[in-house]
Amino acid sequence: MSGFGNEHSSEDPRCPGALPEGQVFVLQLPEILTAVLVSLIHLFSLSWMYRILPSVCHKPFQPVDQGYLTHNWDEAEPEPNQLRWKPFEIPITTQRKVDFVTGLHTLCGAGEPRSRNGLAIHVFTCNTSMSNSCFYNSDGDFLIVPQQGELLITTEFGKLLVEPNEICVIQQGMRFSVEVSGETRGYVLEVYGVHFELPDLGPIGANGLANPRDFLVPVAWYEDRQVAGGYTIINKYLGKLFAAQQNCSPFNVVAWHGNYTPYKYNLSNFMVINSVAFDHADPSIFTVLTAKSTRPGVAVADFVIFPPRWGVATNTFRPPYYHRNCMSEFMGLIKGTYEAKEQGFLPGGGTLHSMMTPHGPDAVCFEKASTSKLQPERVAEGTMAFMFETSFNLALTNWALKTSLDKSYYKCWESLKSHFNAKHK
Template sequence: MNLLHRPAALDTARYMSGFGNGFETEALPGALPVGRNSPQRCAYGLYAEQLSGSPFTAPRTSNERSWLYRIRPTVAHWGTMRPADAGFWRSAPSGEGADVPPAPMRWAPVPVREGAASFLQGIHTVTTAGDAGAMAGMAASLWLCNRSMEDEVFWNADAEMLLVPQDGALLLRTEFGRIDLSPGEVAVIPRGVKFAADVDGPSRGYLCENYGGAFTLPERGPIGANCLANPRDFLCPVAHYEDREMPHRLVVKWGGRLWETEIGWSPLDVVAWHGNYAPYKYDLRRFSPVGPLLFDHADPSIFTVLTAPSETPGTANIDFVIFPDRWLVAENTFRPPWYHMNVMSEFMGLIYGQYDAKPEGFKPGGISLHNQMLPHGPDVDAFEGASRADLKPHKLEGTMAFMFETRFAQRVTDWAAGLPQRERSYEHYGHALRRHFDPTSREA
């Protein structure tokens, strides 16, 4: 049975905890109807509107919807739509990157340039995968912004959005309430949810657009009922509404393109809501890692925070994986990630600290791409150091790397391929690995 929460107004309670639960919250007392979803007359002269993130007939365990009680329904916000400039934002299939050779790729951090750019204007797509129209695949982008979305509101009809800030905080003003977001935290904005992003200075981060099924917690299997990401650490905002009768720009991403119109008020006007389809945030430092306690190297899937499943059991449309602070204790084991080729493609970013498999070249704010069935692994310094290390218990501290992992090959955009921050020598980092083979001696 779903849990229901009725918190106080925003000034006394900011978030509700729990993943996938049903919630109810109101910014004005009595704004939520009792015992029914769409009464003949809503309190305060509000309109009832249902936002569905799944088909109506989806099983109860996967049925996602929320009822919103708002000053105007979304259809009243709808003006004459015209194409908007998408800048460097791309959707799959983009048609770009066909001539980029298959190889490991890496980029140094891309700076936030001078000049005012909002969150929307600052989205620069690095890779696309799958097909947004077929509701399969993803796109991975950077946002590089230094201006708040004043009198501007957006929603994405193509994708669920996972935001991973790396430098600088965001205030997400969503129609469900407000979310403060800082490096070390992530937020998910479901498909169709309106929001604006405010900043106080430059902000840089990673954006994953999920075209497929919604993110959810992975099954723990033999791990049992505890560890990894715990549902109670996921936070939803409480109701907060804007009653601002002044011109706003409304932008929608639909069919791989941006569309815009003007309206005379803020569409972030939800006074109360209840349901289980809502934006949320999570502090990555609350992830409880598990790992090998005696020998050998577990698969990186043990670090999965969220997964977006596909129609093939056990094969994700996207896995969101992190590499946080943790103890390394395995004996007689090569402790960094091993050399491998994978059916999943891996887009990796570094939020802060140092990544153990690339101790020198991979910097916070940087990107690496190891695509489907292409070889990758530790660089020569990491290999030589780990092969000779005294294997005492060792704690990795002050580090937070992540991966967007997908079953699709990721195509690099023209913008990313041409960046001066692209480290072209990285494609050949494996050449520095020396031959150690000696058939006359078993001792390496």
């Protein structure tokens, strides 16, 4: 099943007729999951789930260890410099087993979930599957970007296999469990109070960027089993982790219908829009999903990609130009070599260029692009870089300042030379 934001329905094929027709409240006890989307038009998102036992059947929640997951943006001093991280280290299985939840590490963020306004950027490094446990986020939505290793994500709505070069969005309140096979790494963009949606296309019109039909939602799948020793439900609430025990699997939804679902998207399906004459178009033409703020044109967060494409602009410096920006930009690399920094920016690592901090191509890229013959050329072949962009100032965590940080990053611009000639015409 596919289509972004549309009404969907699904029933496990083992139980034909489980999805009621023509009514909602039937002898099977339904459960509703809702979220309100506020925009120019008030939209209401919800899904009805028909499950074997309601999710209310659990013991009380108790606080559990946070690990490196946080929304405390005051633990480290502000850092305005350009930052680059080497590939984040994945724990070795023989030394310690780490699953998706215990492998979450917060890099930076702003705002906080209590006021339902803001975001956080996390990385995950894990080596083992979640066993008899699931996770749900009461604070906001997770946009998950796997970089190494595939994720088999079991949700209340069904299963999603998410591989590198794909993304997955698990919306607020949805329970899920992650299975991995070996060392796995990726990135997470969390937003509070808003949800991801497709950007407005404006003059582009009906076709371009990410097409709604390419977003896939799960097919209903359930398990009816009791768990010896209990099943652990982990809840992220106001930035803290809590756990509760229950006897049955939370993935006991036999059928569901609605428009509030988890979904995935293959980045290879993105239809690139680009300049075919001269100059650069704004990077917003690479936006896959956006989480809008209350101010038109300014996002809480955008998810932007830089996929393989043709570069044809004439009389134009083709790599990204040097700039200072009213947005904060975190970049990650899924695979390949990013054209503006072929050295040092590696898959599984990241960069952060904070609001109004200057950045752009390194010296090697500048010299190469300034002297090369301008002709049509393929850009970013075999590469997929992405950006989490936000209108918030991002505060760093202590963990971010102590792990994998490349302290020589600033040196990539030191050899830039002046080519100024006052007599040049």
